[in-house]
Amino acid sequence: xxxxxxxxxxxxxxxxxxxxxxxxxxxxxxxxxxxxxxxxxxxxxxxxxxxxxxxxxxxxxxxxxxxxxxxxxxxxxxxxxxxxxxxxxxxxxxxxxxxxxxxxxxxxxxxxxxxxxxxxxxxxxxxxxxxxxxxxxxxxxxxxxxxxxxxxxxxxxxxxxxxxxxxxxxxxxxxxxxxxx
Amino acid sequence: xxxxxxxxxxxxxxxxxxxxxxxxxxxxxxxxxxxxxxxxxxxxxxxxxxxxxxxxxxxxxxxxxxxxxxxxxxxxxxxxxxxxxxxxxxxxxxxxxxxxxxxxxxxxxxxxxxxxxxxxxxxxxxxxxxxxxxxxxxxxxxxxxxxxxxxxxxxxxxxxxxxxxxxxxxxxxxxxxxxxxxxxxxxxxxxxxxxxxxxxxxxxxxxxxxxxxxxxxxxxxxxxxxxxxxxxxxxxxxxxxxxxxxxxxxxxxxxxxxxxxxxxxxxxxxxxxxxxxxxxxxxxxxxxxxxxxxxxxxxxxxxxxxxxxxxxxxxxxxxxxxxxxxxxxxxxxxxxxxxxxxxxxxxxxxxxxxxxxxxxxxxxxxxxxxxxxxxxxxxxxxxxxxxxxxxxxxxxxx
Numbered sequence: 279x280x281x282x283x284x285x286x287x288x289x290x291x292x293x294x295x296x297x298x299x300x301x302x303x304x305x306x307x308x309x310x311x312x313x314x315x316x317x318x319x320x321x322x323x324x325x326x327x328x329x330x331x332x333x334x335x336x337x338x339x340x341x342x343x344x345x346x347x348x349x350x351x352x353x354x355x356x357x358x359x360x361x362x363x364x365x366x367x368x369x370x371x372x373x374x375x376x377x378x379x380x381x382x383x384x385x386x387x388x389x390x391x392x393x394x395x396x397x398x399x400x401x402x403x404x405x406x407x408x409x410x411x412x413x414x415x416x417x418x419x420x421x422x423x424x425x426x427x428x429x430x431x432x433x434x435x436x437x438x439x440x441x442x443x444x445x446x447x448x449x450x451x452x453x454x455x456x457x458x459x
Numbered sequence: 460x461x462x463x464x465x466x467x468x469x470x471x472x473x474x475x476x477x478x479x480x481x482x483x484x485x486x487x488x489x490x491x492x493x494x495x496x497x498x499x500x501x502x503x504x505x506x507x508x509x510x511x512x513x514x515x516x517x518x519x520x521x522x523x524x525x526x527x528x529x530x531x532x533x534x535x536x537x538x539x540x541x542x543x544x545x546x547x548x549x550x551x552x553x554x555x556x557x558x559x560x561x562x563x564x565x566x567x568x569x570x571x572x573x574x575x576x577x578x579x580x581x582x583x584x585x586x587x588x589x590x591x592x593x594x595x596x597x598x599x600x601x602x603x604x605x606x607x608x609x610x611x612x613x614x615x616x617x618x619x620x621x622x623x624x625x626x627x628x629x630x631x632x633x634x635x636x637x638x639x640x641x642x643x644x645x646x647x648x649x650x651x652x653x654x655x656x657x658x659x660x661x662x663x664x665x666x667x668x669x670x671x672x673x674x675x676x677x678x679x680x681x682x683x684x685x686x687x688x689x690x691x692x693x694x695x696x697x698x699x700x701x702x703x704x705x706x707x708x709x710x711x712x713x714x715x716x717x718x719x720x721x722x723x724x725x726x727x728x729x730x731x732x733x734x735x736x737x738x739x740x741x742x743x744x745x746x747x748x749x750x751x752x753x754x755x756x757x758x759x760x761x762x763x764x765x766x767x768x769x770x771x772x773x774x775x776x777x778x779x780x781x782x783x784x785x786x787x788x789x790x791x792x793x794x795x796x797x798x799x800x801x802x803x804x805x806x807x808x809x810x811x812x813x814x815x816x817x818x819x820x821x822x823x824x825x826x827x828x829x830x831x832x833x834x835x836x837x838x839x840x841x842x843x844x845x846x847x848x849x850x851x852x853x854x855x856x857x
Binding site for chain 2 (some may be wrong): 323326332367368369377378380381384
């Protein structure tokens with residue numbers, strides 16, 4: 279008896295980036311939301327073809343940058359004004375020393391924004407991830423070479439093994455395959 | 460990259476219909492004649508004030524035109540696809556550059572009033588003697604001729620090749636323009652740096668700043684991009700360039716943001732190093748501009764050129780809507796303030812002292828440049844209609 283394995287979704291291969299783009303527009307218009315395209319290289323305009331909208335990455339980066347500025351401000355002002363006032367290079371230790379602290383504020387803003395970008399990106403993409411069901415599909419290994427793929431996940435409310443298969447074939451997909459988890 | 464080219468048909472050629480100008484050309488020509496006329500009176504009755512006012516207006520429009528040449532060159536050097544639809548307007552902005560050679564002549568006549576080193580003899584000032592290999596009249600004339608020659612050569616070649624391609628569609632123009640684009644970046648960088656050293660830093664020959672050329676360039680590139688945004692919006696409001704959409708505005712807005720940050724970065728670096736080192740011959744520049752009523756101008760410049768536009772431009776919504784035009788107007792005004800604070804305190808170190816010649820020089824040179832721009836605008840197609848990258852620009856997405 280075959281081992282029971284959950285269905286992850288349906289995968290289809292496409293001829294080119296252009297064919298994939300057109301197919302993506304149709305899958306988008308069919309109202310699917312839990313699906314993805316896989317290509318060997320970035321395809322400009324794919325976000326629009328998939329109906330992804332604006333990424334929300336900018337919000338965490340802004341918050342990270344603001345925290346960086348604040349950290350630098352406190353890091354420089356607390357010692358200079360409060361706990362360890364000292365004249366360095368003949369510069370005063372009141373607010374007029376501000377220009378000397380700008381480079382630190384700038385650097386920490388950039389550093390914190392960069393860290394937030396990297397880590398928010400990893401979280402948004404659910405990385406690192408040691409296992410993904412699409413690699414159970416042998417043909418999918420060509421995604422790093424010359425393969426263009428669409429994978430519609432079974433957890434999408436509109437998913438139907440027969441209807442989605444028909445749709446993927448209709449939009450030009452070949453080798454439509456059921457992928458198991 | 461996208462493969463939708465089969466869905467897009469090349470747009471029809473568009474020529475600017477002179478009837479859409481209304482009386483704009485006459486108004487600008489009138490402003491030019493009136494402004495330069497009043498300034499000419501100043502030349503005879505208040506020559507020193509006239510010289511500084513003229514230099515202020517000259518530097519403002521010259522830096523913006525140089526910035527336009529930088530942008531044109533950059534598009535060719537990087538084989539840019541996005542910019543093809545708007546590139547003809549960059550080229551039109553650069554076509555006024557050779558005329559600055561003519562407007563430079565009054566400054567040469569007034570040189571002894573502007574540049575204190577002009578009439579000093581060897582032995583008068585040890586600091587000048589040390590710099591006399593560079594700061595001497597012969598070399599000064601040669602350099603000025605050099606700036607105008609190279610700026611004319613690059614700008615006219617890029618514009619003429621681009622227009623020639625409208626007629627024959629030959630790809631060889633693109634290759635030649637790429638070469639001139641790469642050289643053009645060097646020409647703009649050297650011209651704006653050394654012209655800035657000669658004409659603006661030279662107002663006080665004791666003073667020096669290695670950031671000076673980059674500082675002027677940063678302001679010029681940002682304000683030039685702002686002017687381009689306004690020109691494109693104006694053309695769109697007349698019903699032209701319908702294929703330019705908010706994706707193009709988004710990219711232009713990103714450049715405005717980038718150069719807002721870059722201006723602040725360079726401006727602050729220049730300030731902080733001088734402030735920290737605290738050497739009198741360096742700090743004198745900021746001492747004049749941070750005391751008396753100039754203090755308000757300097758503070759307002761810092762806030763207005765960076766802290767106000769920065770958060771506004773940071774939002775994608777600003778760059779993709781009509782608000783980008785308001786920011787563009789604001790940046791052009793701040794560039795005006797920047798150049799004013801560079802030039803006029805050298806004449807009035809005791810504080811702000813407005814003169815009608817500041818205004819009339821600005822109106823005169825601005826009117827003349829606007830008129831020359833419109834004269835070129837109606838002559839050619841509004842975008843490079845047979846550029847090999849035109850379709851890529853139309854279907855732009857970013």
